[in-house]
Amino acid sequence: MEVLExxxxxxxxxxxxxxxxxxLSDHDVLVKVAYAGICGSDLKMLSGDxxxxxxxxxxxxxxxxVAETGKEVDSVIPGDRVAIDPNSGCGVCPECAxxxxxxxxxxxxxxxxxxxxxxxxxxxCVVPARQAFLIPKNMAFELAALTEPLSCxxxxxxxxxxxxxxxxxxxxxxxxxxxxxxxxxxLNGHRKVTVCEPQEGRRKIFDDIDTGFEIITPNQLKERKAxxxxxxxxxxxxxxxxxxxxxxxxxLLNNGGLLSIYGLAPPQAKFRVSPFLxxxxxxxxxxVLLNPFCFRKSMKYIAALNFRYLGFEKLGVQVFKLxxxxxxxxxxxxxxxxxxxxKMI
Amino acid sequence: xxxxxxxLKSKQLSLIQLPVPSKLAENDVLIKVAYAGICGTDLHIAxxxxxxGEKVVLGHEFSGVVEAVGSKVNHVKPGDKVSVDPNSGCGTCNYCTxxxxxxxxxxxxxxxxxxxxxxxxxxxCVVPxxxxxxxxxKISLEQAALTEPLSCxxxxxxxxxxxxxxxxxxxxxxxxxxxxxxxxxxxxxxxKVIVSEPQEARRKLVANLNTGYExxxxxxxxxxxxxxxxxxxxxxxxxxxxxxxxxxALDLLNPGGQLCIFGVASPETKISVxPYLxxxxxxxxxxINVNPxxxxxxxxxxDAMGDRYLAYEKLGIKVFGLNQYEAALAALKTGTIAKAIxxxx
Ligand SMILES: [Zn+2]
Ligand SMILES: [Zn+2]
Ligand SMILES: [Zn+2]
Numbered sequence: 001m002e003v004l005e006x007x008x009x010x011x012x013x014x015x016x017x018x019x020x021x022x023x024l025s026d027h028d029v030l031v032k033v034a035y036a037g038i039c040g041s042d043l044k045m046l047s048g049d050x051x052x053x054x055x056x057x058x059x060x061x062x063x064x065x066v067a068e069t070g071k072e073v074d075s076v077i078p079g080d081r082v083a084i085d086p087n088s089g090c091g092v093c094p095e096c097a098x099x100x101x102x103x104x105x106x107x108x109x110x111x112x113x114x115x116x117x118x119x120x121x122x123x124x125c126v127v128p129a130r131q132a133f134l135i136p137k138n139m140a141f142e143l144a145a146l147t148e149p150l151s152c153x154x155x156x157x158x159x160x161x162x163x164x165x166x167x168x169x170x171x172x173x174x175x176x177x178x179x180x181x182x183x184x185x186x187l188n189g190h191r192k193v194t195v196c197e198p199q200e201g202r203r204k205i206f207d208d209i210d211t212g213f214e215i216i217t218p219n220q221l222k223e224r225k226a227x228x229x230x231x232x233x234x235x236x237x238x239x240x241x242x243x244x245x246x247x248x249x250x251x252l253l254n255n256g257g258l259l260s261i262y263g264l265a266p267p268q269a270k271f272r273v274s275p276f277l278x279x280x281x282x283x284x285x286x287x288v289l290l291n292p293f294c295f296r297k298s299m300k301y302i303a304a305l306n307f308r309y310l311g312f313e314k315l316g317v318q319v320f321k322l323x324x325x326x327x328x329x330x331x332x333x334x335x336x337x338x339x340x341x342x343k344m345i
Numbered sequence: 346x347x348x349x350x351x352x353l354k355s356k357q358l359s360l361i362q363l364p365v366p367s368k369l370a371e372n373d374v375l376i377k378v379a380y381a382g383i384c385g386t387d388l389h390i391a392x393x394x395x396x397x398g399e400k401v402v403l404g405h406e407f408s409g410v411v412e413a414v415g416s417k418v419n420h421v422k423p424g425d426k427v428s429v430d431p432n433s434g435c436g437t438c439n440y441c442t443x444x445x446x447x448x449x450x451x452x453x454x455x456x457x458x459x460x461x462x463x464x465x466x467x468x469x470c471v472v473p474x475x476x477x478x479x480x481x482x483k484i485s486l487e488q489a490a491l492t493e494p495l496s497c498x499x500x501x502x503x504x505x506x507x508x509x510x511x512x513x514x515x516x517x518x519x520x521x522x523x524x525x526x527x528x529x530x531x532x533x534x535x536x537k538v539i540v541s542e543p544q545e546a547r548r549k550l551v552a553n554l555n556t557g558y559e560x561x562x563x564x565x566x567x568x569x570x571x572x573x574x575x576x577x578x579x580x581x582x583x584x585x586x587x588x589x590x591x592x593x594a595l596d597l598l599n600p601g602g603q604l605c606i607f608g609v610a611s612p613e614t615k616i617s618v619x620p621y622l623x624x625x626x627x628x629x630x631x632x633i634n635v636n637p638x639x640x641x642x643x644x645x646x647x648d649a650m651g652d653r654y655l656a657y658e659k660l661g662i663k664v665f666g667l668n669q670y671e672a673a674l675a676a677l678k679t680g681t682i683a684k685a686i687x688x689x690x
Contacts, residue, residue: 095600103600103627238620246620255440255448265620272617275583275591275610278632282448287620289600289627 003057003122004325011048013058015323021126026072029129031082035145035319036120037061038332038340040175041264045115046329049266052115059121059342060086060114061148063141066132073129082132083147084120085295086113102290121322123344133295136303142319143302143310145341146180151291151298153180156262158294159286160235169193170233172249173240173263174206174215176315176339181237181262183309184301186211194233196221196245199335205316209309218245225252233257241265247272253283261287312341319343347667347689348402348467356393360668363402366471371417374477376427380490380664381465382406383673383685385520385609390460391674394611398461404687405431405458407465408480408489418474426480428492429465429472430640431458447637466667468689478640481648488647488655490686491525496636496643498525498607503639504631505580505605513578514538517563517594518585518608519547521660521684524554526582526607528654529646531556539578541566541590544680550661554654563590570597582607588614595619598628606632657686664688 001020006013024030036059044050045058052058062084066076076082088111089101096104113119113127135144163169169185171178174197185193193213197203206215216224224231225248232254238246241263250259250273277283291298302310312319316338320328328340348363369375381404389395390403397403411425421427433456434446441449449455458464458472480489508514514535516523519542530538531554538558540551548560561569569576577599583591586608594604595618622628636643647655657664661683665673673685 100601241620243620256445261620261623263620264624267619267621269621270617270619272615274612274615275586275588275606275632276612276614278606278630279609279634282632282634284632285618285623285630287623287627287629289624 001123002322004059004322006046006052006056006058008045008048008052008054008056011046013046013325015325020124024068024070024126026070027129028070028126029066029073029076029082029132030068031062031064031084031125031127031132032067033062033064033120033123033125034141034343034345035063036342036344037145037149038328038342039149040177043329043332044264053117056115057118057120057122057125058114059119059125060112061145062086062114062120062125063135063144063147064120064125064344067124069129075129076132076134081135081141081144083135083144083295083299084113084125084127085131085133085151085291086115086119086148087290087292088128088131100292102292121342133299136299139299139303140307142312143306144299146302146310147295147298148291149176150180150301151294152288153177153184153262154294154297154301155291156181156237156260156288157184159288160237160258160260163235165189166192167234168232168254170236170249170252171195172236172238172242172245173197174202174338175239176317177262178239179206179209179315179338181239182206182209182211182213183305186213187301187305187309201335202316202338205338208314208316210314222248235260237262239263243269243271250277250283253281255281257281257283259283259285261285315339317341346468348463349404349667349670350400350402351390351397353393353397353399356391358391358403358670360670363467365469369413369415369471371415372474373415373471374411374418374421374474375413376409376429376470376472376477377412378407378409378465378468378470378689379486380408381687381689382490382494383677383687384494385522386460388674388677389609401459401461402463402467402470403459404465404467405460406490406493407470408486408492409465409470410486411477412469415474420474421477421479426486426489428478428480428489428640428644429458429470430476430478430496430636431460431464431493432635432637433473433476445637447635466687478644481644483651484644484647487657488652491655492640492643492647493636494522495525495529495646496639497633498522498529499639499642499646500636501582501605501607501633502529504633505603508535508580510534511537512580513599515566515578515581515594515597516540517581517583517590518542518587519551519560520584521662522607523584524551524660524683526584527551527554527556527558528650531558532646532650532654539566546680547683550683553659553661566597567593578602581605584608586610588616592616592618595622595628598626600626602626603629603631606630660684662686
């Protein structure tokens with residue numbers, strides 16, 4: 001089968017022919033991959049900013065068809081369409097026992113499909129059966145490819161609740177994460193949302209989603225801050241990972257405001273914040289890691305959002321063949337698309 | 346009557362004679378003050394580092410006995426022992442109607458008794474009826490002087506929930522606030538608590554509380570972390586307001602951990618925060634501002650805690666006469682006592 005293998009020592013991604021995994025253990029399933037996304041974190045793995053296994057097939061946003069199941073698997077059968085949750089926990093450590101399997105050091109991040117075990121940038125992929133979620137019959141296959149990214153947003157969504165309609169929201173960054181957040185805000189009835197994005201290409205894509213939310217540049221945001229000191233927001237969702245943007249955003253928060261950090265900043269980057277300001281305005285800063293217990297929720301969001309929000313053209317998602325990986329990565333980095341997804345069928 | 350008045354222009358605190366307020370509005374209560382605390386905020390005010398009224402009798406933590414009531418007051422009567430909540434809101438702005446009256450720009454901090462209106466460092470004080478709380482039978486006037494500081498802790502307590510028993514907790518700073526936090530945690534069954542405090546005198550005061558909590562110097566904390574990088578805590582309550590300590594605290598948190606900013610830092614202090622660290626460990630930073638809807642809860646705490654926790658001697662609280670205010674402020678600044686409270690006859 002055709003695979004994209006990443007050599008993390010050489011920082012090289014190569015298209016290879018390898019045999020289809022021959023033997024399944026009892027609780028695993030073999031999935032014939034249909035779609036596998038390229039995530040922002042994949043780009044950081046390719047550049048060496050996030051550690052991965054030595055030689056690994058990346059791809060952690062996967063959907064496909066079950067080709068074969070291990071002896072003990074009864075949750076799915078060959079032919080079933082499934083979306084794959086790349087994350088799991090060991091199930092027995094204190095973190096897992098507390099319901100925080102995304103902090104698990106045995107499973108969790110260290111057992112991550114497409115990061116520490118072979119993932120979906122391939123024709124076939126082996127995953128534990130309990131990480132394969134049946135796709136509802138009436139859901140378009142391509143939309144199911146968004147289950148993983150939307151499951152992380154869904155976890156972030158839970159962490160900004162309760163959030164009453166009418167609160168003013170600022171999203172920093174209109175990449176795929178910012179766009180999906182915007183979709184959820186709109187679906188849930190929020191209308192006072194501002195999105196801030198420096199790249200023109202991304203601002204255009206955002207307009208296509210047709211939420212009516214205003215989209216402005218970081219400079220426009222700065223001007224507004226200077227001109228209307230009373231313009232404040234109740235929640236800032238950061239999808240930029242940009243520390244300068246974070247510093248500005250904290251100052252835009254209303255009393256009782258919340259800054260929720262979703263975007264991945266470089267490990268060395270720091271932002272400066274005044275504890276007195278945090279106290280005076282009683283602010284909260286939280287952050288969002290992975291997608292614990294959010295896969296099912298994400299599928300339900302996809303069913304509700306559907307093509308109105310998630311049509312690939314609308315969202316700026318472009319589909320590529322595996323062999324065109326270089327072009328896909330280039331397009332993603334340039335900002336002329338919001339997401340690239342490999343299509344294997 | 347005697348009153349300690351602060352003059353904002355000359356930054357002078359002086360003991361003066363004022364007439365006992367004679368005319369009461371229909372909703373007002375005249376209180377004969379019994380005990381009135383000196384709070385960290387009062388020290389900032391006396392140094393001119395915190396905004397307040399032009400000429401104001403300070404004192405926002407006090408208990409007393411009702412002397413007279415306005416014509417429409419019916420929930421207390423002369424002779425009742427009471428405690429006074431210094432904070433209120435306008436009742437009509439967006440913040441107030443959202444239940445966040447502590448953010449109110451008309452009321453809130455800008456109308457606080459003992460900061461903007463005459464407070465309890467005097468023989469008598471007039472307060473609106475809805476800020477007067479009748480003491481339960483068991484609570485003494487002495488204990489009730491702690492209602493206000495404990496009400497702020499109670500608000501903080503609500504904001505950091507849920508904290509299951511067995512989580513590792515670190516309190517930074519063992520002034521009166523750190524000590525009261527330790528009492529509240531101990532009362533509610535928490536046993537895995539460390540208190541960190543640089544001053545030896547204060548470390549002795551914590552030991553006095555007999556909670557069995559581990560007491561350390563901040564340098565010991567860093568050494569423990571260095572010796573065992575896996576060691577960490579789940580919740581840090583900062584009562585120090587000291588920038589470098591707050592900054593280092595983030596490194597001590599376990600995944601899913603929470604930093605609660607309770608101590609008031611100087612407005613100029615800034616800390617550097619790594620968003621990547623927040624993300625990787627999914628940390629939350631929470632700040633706490635005053636005591637909305639927390640006065641009854643605080644009386645509940647006092648009722649349950651009693652002298653086991655709240656005896657002045659145990660807490661390192663020293664009582665002074667109003668005319669000893671200079672000695673009281675000096676003792677407080679040196680750290681030989683945890684708190685000074687005026688006893689007013
Ligand atoms: Zn991802
Ligand atoms: Zn585990
Ligand atoms: Zn108000």
